[in-house]
Amino acid sequence: MQSEEIRQLFLEFFEKKGHKILPSASLIPDDPQLMFTVAGMVPFKPIFWGKVDPIYTRIATCQKCIRTTDIENVGRTPRHHTFFEMLGNFSFGDYFKREAIELAWEFITQILKIPEEKLWISVYEKDDEAYEIWRNVGIPSQKILRLGKEDNFWGPAGPTGPCGPDTEIFYDTGMEVETADGKEPNPANTEGRFVEIWNLVFTEYYQDENGNLLPLKRRNIDTGAGLERIAAMMQGVYYNFDTDLFLPIINRISDILKVDYAKDQRKDVSIRVIADHIRALVFLISDGVFPSNEGRGYVLRRILRRAARHGKLLGADRPFLYNVVDAVVEKMGKIYPEIVEKSNFVKKIIHGEEERFLQNLNKGLEIVEKVVRESGGKIDGKSAFKLYDTYGFPLDILKDLANENGYVLDEEGFNKYMEEQRKKARNAAGEVEFSERTEYESLNFHTEFVGYDTLETDVKVLKIK
Ligand code: ATP
Ligand code: MG
Ligand code: MG
Ligand code: MG
Secondary structure: OOHHHHHHHHHHHHHHOOOEEEOOOOOOOOOOOOOOOOOOOHHHHHHHOOOOOOOOOEEEEEEEEEOHHHOOOEOOEOOOOOEEEEEEEEEEOOOOHHHHHHHHHHHHHHHOOOOHHHEEEEEEOOOHHHHHHHHHHOOOHHHEEEEOHHHHEEOOOOOOEEEEEEEEEEEEOOOHHHHHHOOOOOOOOOOOOEEEEEEEEEEEEEEOOOOOEEEEEEEEEEEEEEHHHHHHHHHOOOOHHHOOOOHHHHHHHHHHHOOOOOOOHHHHHHHHHHHHHHHHHHHHHHOOOOOOOOHHHHHHHHHHHHHHHHHHHOOOOOOOHHHHHHHHHHHHOOOOHHHHHOHHHHHHHHHHHHHHHHHHHHHHHHHHHHHHHHHOOEEOHHHHHHHHHHHOOOHHHHHHHHHHHOOEEOHHHHHHHHHHHHHHHHHOHHHHHHHHHHHHHOOOOOOOOOOOOOHHHHHHHHHHO
16 A cells, blocks of 8 residues: 555545544744644644644644654664654544544554554553553453553643653564564564554643643643554555655665665665655755754754765765655655745755765765774764864764764763854854855745754753653
């Protein structure tokens, strides 16, 4: 089953169950607390908070998401992306636990026809109600894990706010990857054999300043299922990258760089990172994010530079990412017309950024080599910061280099230098932002001023979910 059909079946199913289908909101949320839309619930946050009353009490969407905290996971796990699509159904004071669980179960087993024996469940350890509902659905007790707050309790997003227990549905790929170290397969570890496909959150509490959980006046349902993971499950592949969502992009990369996919594991990692990152770049730029040294724009830079460095590993010495844009537009343009409309602009931005970074990439890599040669495999904080500051190496690249080659990277040292520079930059912030912006203003593309978000904002909010 192709991804397009999954998206459609999901929305049709929930429409039949009385949900209003809404289009995806922008990746840039209308929300000062958040850098990006990180989940399907983000556009509805004011309703969850009780600040706004809902027009519809049942909604379903397929929402574009960006999770920068997963950048390093991309290429390392089979199923984490920076950009991904989240299928979700929401209830605002309408149905609650029982119906939410039954709806998800019906969709997976009746519509997608996944065999029940392939599915596992986790619930919050104190949530006997959810546990009983799953037992009544017919799940044997040994396949319902009771986990702690860290795994199965959502929120609040900040010191106070709505929160509640959740329940997650896992798919057993049957791959014995986790048993290599002699441990039992563990569904709670979703980086190997078991895939977390769907999270159902029961926002029923409000957490006050003292950490007390008070009942909310409106009990809500917030669910999220990754389309890429469902596609992998439906297409019987272990890597999300081997689904129809990514293969056309991978084939384009493989053609352009003349490297075969699925021949060499190291090269596959690079190809997958590029395939992931190019989607993020296309969607972010189309939603109005520009490269810069601050906030959202810097996330864009990090993603682009990491992709360019992986391109270099595959032998690319010239800009090539901009040439992959069309493959993304061909695959996703029907669903997201904004990327068709902006495609030439997107290519222009990517090409310019690639060109500029490539000049520094070679010099930076030479410095890394020299540093590790002289130190016996260490990248000290000062050198790491110099690579960042002078050669435009985001920390992601240094982490990749350290992982690939077994170098020791002094992140703490790097952060110290970084913090010092931030203090200095705060005093001159206006100027920096201005020079970054004028560069793109000449391209005559409208965007909002993104303000002075820092990367931490994103991390803080993401940690919660
Ligand atoms: P994981 O434990 O795998 O990192 P999560 O618990 O962080 O996932 P949730 O916040 O519960 O994910 O998001 C709901 C769903 O969105 C997940 O069950 C998964 O299907 C999907 N999802 C989350 N993060 C990603 C990602 N980085 N790439 C692709 N899909 C994702
Ligand atoms: Mg996660
Ligand atoms: Mg999880
Ligand atoms: Mg989860």
